[in-house]
Amino acid sequence: MLERLNPAAPDALLALIKLYAADPRGDKIDLGVGVYRTDEGETPVFAAIKEAERRLVTSQASKSYLGPEGDMGFVEGLMPYVFGKDDPSMGGRVQGIQTPGGTGAVRIAVALAKAAGITRVHLGVPSWPNHAQILADLPLEMAPFDHACADGTANADAVLQVIRDARAGDAVLLHGCCHNPTGIDYTPDQWHEIAAALAASKALPIIDLAYQGLGFGMEKDAHGLRAVLAAVPEALVAYSCDKNFGLYRDRVGAFYAVAQDGSQLPAIMSNAAALARANWSMPPDHGAAAVRLVLEDEALTAQWLDELGTMRRRMRQVRDRLAAAGRVGTLDLTALGSQNGLFSMLPLDKDRIARLRSDHAIYMAGSGRINIAGLTQGNLDKFIGALADVAG
Template sequence: MFEDLKDLPPDGLLQLIKLYRDDSNPQKIDLGVGVYRDADGGTPVFRAVKKAEHRLHEVQDSKSYLGPEGDHEFVAALRPYIFGKNDGYGARLNGVQTPGGTGAVRLACETLASAGAKRVLLGTPSWPNHGPIIQATGMEPVLFDHADIKTQTLDFGALIDAMKAADKGDIVLLHGCCHNPTGIDYSADQWGEIASIVADRGLFPLIDLAYQGLGHGFEEDAEGLRKVIAAAPESMLAYSCDKNFGLYRERVGALYALSNTEAQAATLYSHLLSNARANWSMPPDHGAATVRVILSDDDFRAEWDAEVRDMRARLNRMRSALAEYQNVGDVDLAAVGRQNGLFSTLNLSKDQVMAMRGSHGIYMAASGRINVAGLNERNIPHFVEALRSIA
């Protein structure tokens, strides 16, 4: 059965975990794995999550299946954060719980492919799973340059050209905020231009929103995507609670789908449930239930919001601290201060990345992508000196 299978290369980021763990260098820095870290290098459980889990322990009376749609109240509780308190979409907008944002992207692509979609416009570099998911569901990724890493600038013209050359019904995949892996986002005016072209060309927006709240705030991080969704009669949005609730291992996500009419929405919803049933049958309960409890309690919600603000402030402090060093060789650290979220991709060759690892114990993706949360006031000088040594 398996004689013709060929070895596949190991996942580079997963390799970094072991390499970092086995490194005895006391100055080692982990900038690889994409989880939030506090100033001490930990990834703590949110205080609001702990309290919500305690309440669940007290009141939850069953571990029975949820159904393929997951937790209705969880999906409803997230909706105003994403689409606005009075989004006006009514029953045209439906949502289902998914196993993480990855599950949401997969469910979106499978459903779009089954509806006849053929092509997905995808800016590069992008989250490494985007391309494989698109291809695995039988669609073609149509690549364009999202950003120029050498100059640390957005290539907005490449997006506009790709959209204007696209056919009606083509999918355009957009990062809602805190672009992974570059941290380079669209401006408010650029979001408006994207919305206009989506409407004019009859394109279908698929928005991946994995870091809401970590850029400028919950409302600010949703302003652009709301313009695009308002301009398009149909769209989908994949959501992750990994980062902004710290629920990485619980796999908490949701997929929202907007249809032309309520009747079409009901039909589409039936297809979402059917595809979800075939993929994972029922989504896991605990993480989504925890989010639901937090968002339904004023005190828990306020504490969670404060914790996200603290995360965002720390990320921005690290970016500002790096930006003070301006340029180190060909690496524009000043640009890092203008970017958003967890990630930036530095202008480093693979050889330079390996030198940072081998000579200085600094671990990052081979692409030069760094997780800004791996930095703190104590290790930034070591990081910059390492950059200078390999420049």
């Protein structure tokens, strides 16, 4: 039976990791793996998380199951940051469960949408590759539209047209902020247009908020999500703490449902819990418990937000330096300064990307996506010079 299986296509990013590790050059640059790095090239554990973990080790009395909903103190502790402290939806229209990372949250959101009657999901492309993989695995029809314009700004006209033309059984999956892989976000004005269009549409909004705090801060990065939720009767939200708490390997996420009426939530969440039970039974506890402890302690919360601010400022400095370089050969880097988060895309063909790797020890995805946090004050000039060489 098992001999019938054909080899799955190799993961290009994993192959890139191996190539980078095998490269002996001391000045090599890794722009492929999507993790934050300091100016020294490290991916540290947040000091606030370290302290929370220390307290967890000394105070945790049991590692018994919590149930498929996970740590509800964690789920509820995040809600003021996601939905806003004064949002009326906090008063009974929102409920959530813990998930294994943002991936688990997207999986539950899309699976629940399918169970509710969604048959087609509109997705701006390019997008995070796992979005399409999850839709194909369930399966659900994916209807792509162009997320970005050639000038490096968001294609608001495309998403607005999709929303206005949506039929019953459609959902629209949107990145809340710090778009992966382009770094191109909708402006506040565009978000309000999107919210108004969704309010008049048959489409169900699904919003993936995976990088809150890495663009302009926790409040501003939630602006688009909150604008939509203020306008629509119902929505699904996928959330990740992997980036903004540095908990990549601990897989910390949350799924939230926003219902028309609080009386609908027991049925909605019982379905979400059943899907979670079938997918992973119980979510991993350690990382979510550490986040809960951070959010319960005013001093740890302040420390976490300060560390997050340091990350955000460093990436903004890198973007500003790239944008200041302006035109480099045939490339114009100016737009990178107005983009947000960990990622941006460079319009380089595969031959130029291969030359960056072979001639300059610069490793990036074949799509042209780069991890902004892989660039430092020590290697930025080398990177810009390499771009001038291959794109001249």
